[in-house]
Amino acid sequence: MTAPPELLYLLAGDPAELAETLSSMHGADVAEALNALRPEAAARVLAALPFDLAVRVFDEPELEDRTEIFERMDPAAAGPIIEAMSADQQAELFRELPERERARLLRSLDSGTREELSLLLRYPVTVAGGIMTTEYVAVPPDWTVQRTLDYIAQVGGAKETVYAIYVIDAATQRLQHVVSLRELVLARRNLPVGEVGDRQMPVGVAPDTDREDVARVISKYNLLAVPVLDPAGKMLGIVTVDDVIDAIVEEQTEDVQKLGGMEALEEPYMEAPLFSMIRRRAGWLSALFLGEMLTATAMGFFEAEISRAVVLALFVPLIISSGGNSGSQATSLIIRAMALRELRLKDWWRVALRELPSGVILGLILGIIGFTRISLWQTLGWQDYGPHHVLVACTVAAALVGVVTFGSLAGSMLPFILRRLGFDPASASAPFVATLVDVTGLIIYFSVALVILRGTLL
Amino acid sequence: MTAPPELLYLLAGDPAELAETLSSMHGADVAEALNALRPEAAARVLAALPFDLAVRVFDEPELEDRTEIFERMDPAAAGPIIEAMSADQQAELFRELPERERARLLRSLDSGTREELSLLLRYPVTVAGGIMTTEYVAVPPDWTVQRTLDYIAQVGGAKETVYAIYVIDAATQRLQHVVSLRELVLARRNLPVGEVGDRQMPVGVAPDTDREDVARVISKYNLLAVPVLDPAGKMLGIVTVDDVIDAIVEEQTEDVQKLGGMEALEEPYMEAPLFSMIRRRAGWLSALFLGEMLTATAMGFFEAEISRAVVLALFVPLIISSGGNSGSQATSLIIRAMALRELRLKDWWRVALRELPSGVILGLILGIIGFTRISLWQTLGWQDYGPHHVLVACTVAAALVGVVTFGSLAGSMLPFILRRLGFDPASASAPFVATLVDVTGLIIYFSVALVILRGTLL
Numbered sequence: 062m063t064a065p066p067e068l069l070y071l072l073a074g075d076p077a078e079l080a081e082t083l084s085s086m087h088g089a090d091v092a093e094a095l096n097a098l099r100p101e102a103a104a105r106v107l108a109a110l111p112f113d114l115a116v117r118v119f120d121e122p123e124l125e126d127r128t129e130i131f132e133r134m135d136p137a138a139a140g141p142i143i144e145a146m147s148a149d150q151q152a153e154l155f156r157e158l159p160e161r162e163r164a165r166l167l168r169s170l171d172s173g174t175r176e177e178l179s180l181l182l183r184y185p186v187t188v189a190g191g192i193m194t195t196e197y198v199a200v201p202p203d204w205t206v207q208r209t210l211d212y213i214a215q216v217g218g219a220k221e222t223v224y225a226i227y228v229i230d231a232a233t234q235r236l237q238h239v240v241s242l243r244e245l246v247l248a249r250r251n252l253p254v255g256e257v258g259d260r261q262m263p264v265g266v267a268p269d270t271d272r273e274d275v276a277r278v279i280s281k282y283n284l285l286a287v288p289v290l291d292p293a294g295k296m297l298g299i300v301t302v303d304d305v306i307d308a309i310v311e312e313q314t315e316d317v318q319k320l321g322g323m324e325a326l327e328e329p330y331m332e333a334p335l336f337s338m339i340r341r342r343a344g345w346l347s348a349l350f351l352g353e354m355l356t357a358t359a360m361g362f363f364e365a366e367i368s369r370a371v372v373l374a375l376f377v378p379l380i381i382s383s384g385g386n387s388g389s390q391a392t393s394l395i396i397r398a399m400a401l402r403e404l405r406l407k408d409w410w411r412v413a414l415r416e417l418p419s420g421v422i423l424g425l426i427l428g429i430i431g432f433t434r435i436s437l438w439q440t441l442g443w444q445d446y447g448p449h450h451v452l453v454a455c456t457v458a459a460a461l462v463g464v465v466t467f468g469s470l471a472g473s474m475l476p477f478i479l480r481r482l483g484f485d486p487a488s489a490s491a492p493f494v495a496t497l498v499d500v501t502g503l504i505i506y507f508s509v510a511l512v513i514l515r516g517t518l519l
Numbered sequence: 520m521t522a523p524p525e526l527l528y529l530l531a532g533d534p535a536e537l538a539e540t541l542s543s544m545h546g547a548d549v550a551e552a553l554n555a556l557r558p559e560a561a562a563r564v565l566a567a568l569p570f571d572l573a574v575r576v577f578d579e580p581e582l583e584d585r586t587e588i589f590e591r592m593d594p595a596a597a598g599p600i601i602e603a604m605s606a607d608q609q610a611e612l613f614r615e616l617p618e619r620e621r622a623r624l625l626r627s628l629d630s631g632t633r634e635e636l637s638l639l640l641r642y643p644v645t646v647a648g649g650i651m652t653t654e655y656v657a658v659p660p661d662w663t664v665q666r667t668l669d670y671i672a673q674v675g676g677a678k679e680t681v682y683a684i685y686v687i688d689a690a691t692q693r694l695q696h697v698v699s700l701r702e703l704v705l706a707r708r709n710l711p712v713g714e715v716g717d718r719q720m721p722v723g724v725a726p727d728t729d730r731e732d733v734a735r736v737i738s739k740y741n742l743l744a745v746p747v748l749d750p751a752g753k754m755l756g757i758v759t760v761d762d763v764i765d766a767i768v769e770e771q772t773e774d775v776q777k778l779g780g781m782e783a784l785e786e787p788y789m790e791a792p793l794f795s796m797i798r799r800r801a802g803w804l805s806a807l808f809l810g811e812m813l814t815a816t817a818m819g820f821f822e823a824e825i826s827r828a829v830v831l832a833l834f835v836p837l838i839i840s841s842g843g844n845s846g847s848q849a850t851s852l853i854i855r856a857m858a859l860r861e862l863r864l865k866d867w868w869r870v871a872l873r874e875l876p877s878g879v880i881l882g883l884i885l886g887i888i889g890f891t892r893i894s895l896w897q898t899l900g901w902q903d904y905g906p907h908h909v910l911v912a913c914t915v916a917a918a919l920v921g922v923v924t925f926g927s928l929a930g931s932m933l934p935f936i937l938r939r940l941g942f943d944p945a946s947a948s949a950p951f952v953a954t955l956v957d958v959t960g961l962i963i964y965f966s967v968a969l970v971i972l973r974g975t976l977l
Contacts, residue, residue: 085718089739123739214705223701224682224743242700243681247672261545280768281547281581283761285682285743302760303741306767310738313771314855320778321851321949322844330856331869339877342848343884346923349844350885354892356836361902367829374825374832378814378839378957385840386780386807386950390800393779397772398788411789419797426801427808434812444819465804491779491949492844499836 083110088117092124100129108138116145119154122307125332128157131166140169147221149194149304152181180297189275190268192308193289193298194221201231202238202255206245209254213242222301224285227263228255235294239263241285265290268297272308277402279305316400319485320393322349322492345492352496356381359500363507370518372446373510376431376457381502383427384464385495388472391416392494395476399486409477413470420469424462432458449517456513460506467505468498541568546575550582558587566596574603577612580765583790586615589624598627605679607652607762610639638755647733648726650766651747651756654679659689660696660713664703667712671700680759682743685721686713693752697721699743723748726755730766735860737763774858777943778851780807780950803950810954814839817958821965828976830904831968834889834915839960841885842922843953846930849874850952853934857944867935871928878927882920890916907975914971918964925963926956 083091083106095103095118107115107130118124119142131139131154143151143166155163155178167175177195184190198220200209209226217223226245228238237255244258265288266275279287279302286299315325324341326333360367360377367374395412398404404412435454438444446453472494476486511519541549553561553576565573565588576582577600589597589612601609601624613621613636625633635653642648656678658667667684675681684703686696695713702716723746724733737745737760744757773783782799784791818825818835825832853870856862862870893912896902904911930952934944969977 085720087719087722087740089741210704217701217705223704242704243675246668246681246700246704247675260543262543264545276764280761280764282545283547285760302743302764303738306734306738306760306764309764309767309771310859314859316775317778317851317855320775321848323848323851326852329859329861330852331861331866331873335873335876338873339880342845342877343881346841346844346848346881347884347888350837350841350888353837353840356840357833357892358902360833360836364829364833367832368826371822371826371829371832374829374835375815375818375822377832377835378818378961379808379811381836382811382814382843382950382953382957383804383808385843385953386804387800389948389950390779390781390804393775393781394784394788397775401768401772401787403787403789408789415789415793415796419793419800422797423801423804426805430805430808434815444816490847491953492840492847495840495843495949495953499840503836 079106079109084114088114088121089123091118092121095130096123096125100126100133104130104133108134112141112145116142119143120146120150122150122153127154131158132162136165136169139166144170144174147194148177148181148196148298149192149221151178152191153186155182156186184268187272188268189266189270189272189287189289189300190297192272192275192304193268193300194304195298196221197225197227197286197288197296197299198223199227199229199296200254202228202253204254205250206248206252206254206257207250209240209245210250221299222286225288225299226254227288227296227299229296233294234296236263236265236288236290236296239288263288265294266300267292272300272305273312273400274402275300276305276309316396316487319487320396320490322346322490345490349492349496353499355500356503359503359507363503366507366510366519370510370514372453372518373456373507376460377503377506379431380457380460380464380506381499382495383461384468384498384502385491386468387420387423387465388468388494388498389491391419391469391472392475392489392491395473396486396489399476399480406477406480409474412473412477416469416473417466420466421462423469424465427465428458428461431461447518449514452514452517456506456510459513460502460509463505463509464498464502467501468494471497471501537564537567542572546572546579547581549576550579553588554581554583558584558591562588562591566592570599570603574600577601578604578608580608580611585612589616590620594623594627597624602628602632605652606635606639606654606756607650607679609636610649611644613640614644642726645730646726647724647728647730647745647747647758648755650730650733650762651726651758652679652762653756655683655685655744655746655754655757656681657685657687657754658712660686660711662712663708664706664710664712664715665708667698667703668708679757680744683746683757684712685746685754685757687754691752692754694721694723694746694748694754697746721746723752724758725750730758730763731770731858732860733758734763734767774854774945777945778854778948780804780948803948807950807954811957813958814961817961817965821961824965824968824977828968828972830911830976831914831965834918835961835964837889838915838918838922838964839957840953841919842926842956842960843949844926845878845881845923846926846933846952846956847949849877849927849930850933850947850949853931854944854947857934857938864935864938867932870931870935874927874931875924878924879920881927882923885923886916886919889919905976907972910971910975914964914968917971918960918967921963921967922956922960925959926952929955929959 186192198213213223224242226240227236230237240254240257248257264282266278268289286301288299289297291297318325323345326341432454439446439450475489475494479489480486644650656671671681682700684698685694688695698712698715706715722740724736726747744759746757747755749755776783781803784799890912897904897908933947933952937947938944
């Protein structure tokens, strides 16, 4: 990525002019422009910006080198900026900081911010508690609509969202009711806020709810934010819809990379250091290779048969890859259905009952194509499969039915097994399934050959 | 899915009691409960509900059999419900309706609704115009904050969102400025609305912007809705954040299924009719099978070599699968980076420059493991690879370097080629790449063998 030329021009010029230009830009766009600079230069630009704009830019997850930029800033300038950032972004920044820097910056914060931060840092970023923010609008149920609106006008600037107002019982500190700003604006001004809006129970999530499930709740109920509640119903914070979108996109990137048969990268492809990327690929690739070695063992077991009927070897790649492909289809379907919570562990047998007939039918289709191909090439004289070519064609066709059926079953059951063992089902990658099916496929193929070709070729 | 027992109980009882219970539930939950019923029964329940609740339930994309339920309702009752639904959901319903029903229902709507609908139906659901809604709050720039708030209080109930207020120039009909309800509530009541908030240019999308790009804009600028503008800057509608989440999730499901080597399903896995699912899998599976047939041709080409040195056949699955696995890793990385717009077409050579060294290093790692495995089994006497076992091990190792390098390159370039040709890069599935690499892998392997083993085994 390169810096827009006008920005580079401005950087060389008058800081006041620079600040003027940047302040008419969106925070996310300023962050992207700064991504093109080295952290030292970005730190200088940010120090020259008006305080409010600097805070807005630091609040953008789009700012890639946030940690490095902070480390290069004067702590006296960095402290107030951190104080002014939103709580969830503060927590993300602190997670990225090296231990030493973290302690240093923590000391420069006031005790309220410090307490809030330590609450958020208690949870990993994969759950609600780790992406929530503590800056929401909470009011007691007996306040009037007018008083609530005045309160929002007064404190609203410091809150992550003012579109959901949380009505909290003063005695028990429990969440009673959620009123939207829309309902509030439409309501009579002297009504108690506890009586505004509909009577539905507020929707909430637990601090340890997986962020994918938080996304599902927000999406299902079309919320702009969802409250995070402790087991007693006390409010800990809120997760807003924009944080949830980032979480969905990140999870999906991880899933696609795992499906491709590797560990998920932490950075974008072009920015990941070459050797860190190779390391994340080499692990799975070597593991799959070790598994795939069993094919050499299996083939060795049938070496005598191969040397008697070399024609059998010709169809080995065709047959085992068909099993792998049908397995890859099944595993992708199941992994996605699991991610969308359409399937649960206990549904495994219903899936098996669907995959069994699917596999048989798909295997029959490929078997017919395979039989036709061998017979056709033989008839046209393009290839000579020997005097027993019909039996060879039958062997290939029958093996295909077996291998594709096994592939569909194995591919669909693997995600269930992985989840049952506590692993991410998305690790049941296409390469993983293919490796599993390759070994079994060879055994199926040669066993079928032994039955059909006994007394003729074998 | 089964209906909650209390609902089944209520359905048998008093309609008033049923309506009472349902009206304290969230629309999405009522929709999910109704999903457990047959369309006839669901239509009866919905007809018994208070009008407002019925509209809310029909507005939920969670209601699965919406079209079937509508077809079973009295048109006199269905018409007003459709009128009251939000415009984007109306459009979705109409897209699903059979032609005949569509004309019938269209006649029962008033002319304003009909006009709006025909605007939305002009666009497919994959672009901004197809998921936008025309129900937003628009005001002229000279209205005061107070007047705008009063206007919102008056019309807000019928708008999809009131959290973004669009300031539109009366003369040119162009979007000038966007004010959030938050800014409005915090602003002085006598200020003209055109002067509220910051000076940034409003962010907008075109009606034919891909829905994935709309999601990216909303996520980048943390918006609750993005305006859809025609080339002249006139406002056509807005896309809200909740519709965008649904769109992201749908796109991801399609991508995962394509990555698995099949056409994307239209329904959830367990609900897709068995034969429609088999059809979507059979197409790609057969195409891949036809491609994979080239391996039999390639193997046939080397049949003489195999019969002279059967030991070579033993490592065929091991070698070609390693190429497929490295290709699958590369292709997943690139497809995801393209989906996130981290990579563009013109970046192909930068990717190739990364994949070339990655492939060589990964190939060397597997080559060393493979060499060790063959030598070890030979030394331990677990398998006898003949007098030239060192040369065989060298052949396997050298072929692995070549095949894995080719796999990484082919897997990373395929998505670029597909996009260049106008296809979805996600069609470059792991099975597709594996098939491509299998044929080439065989040729690389036997060519290396011809060089290394000439004069000894071959």
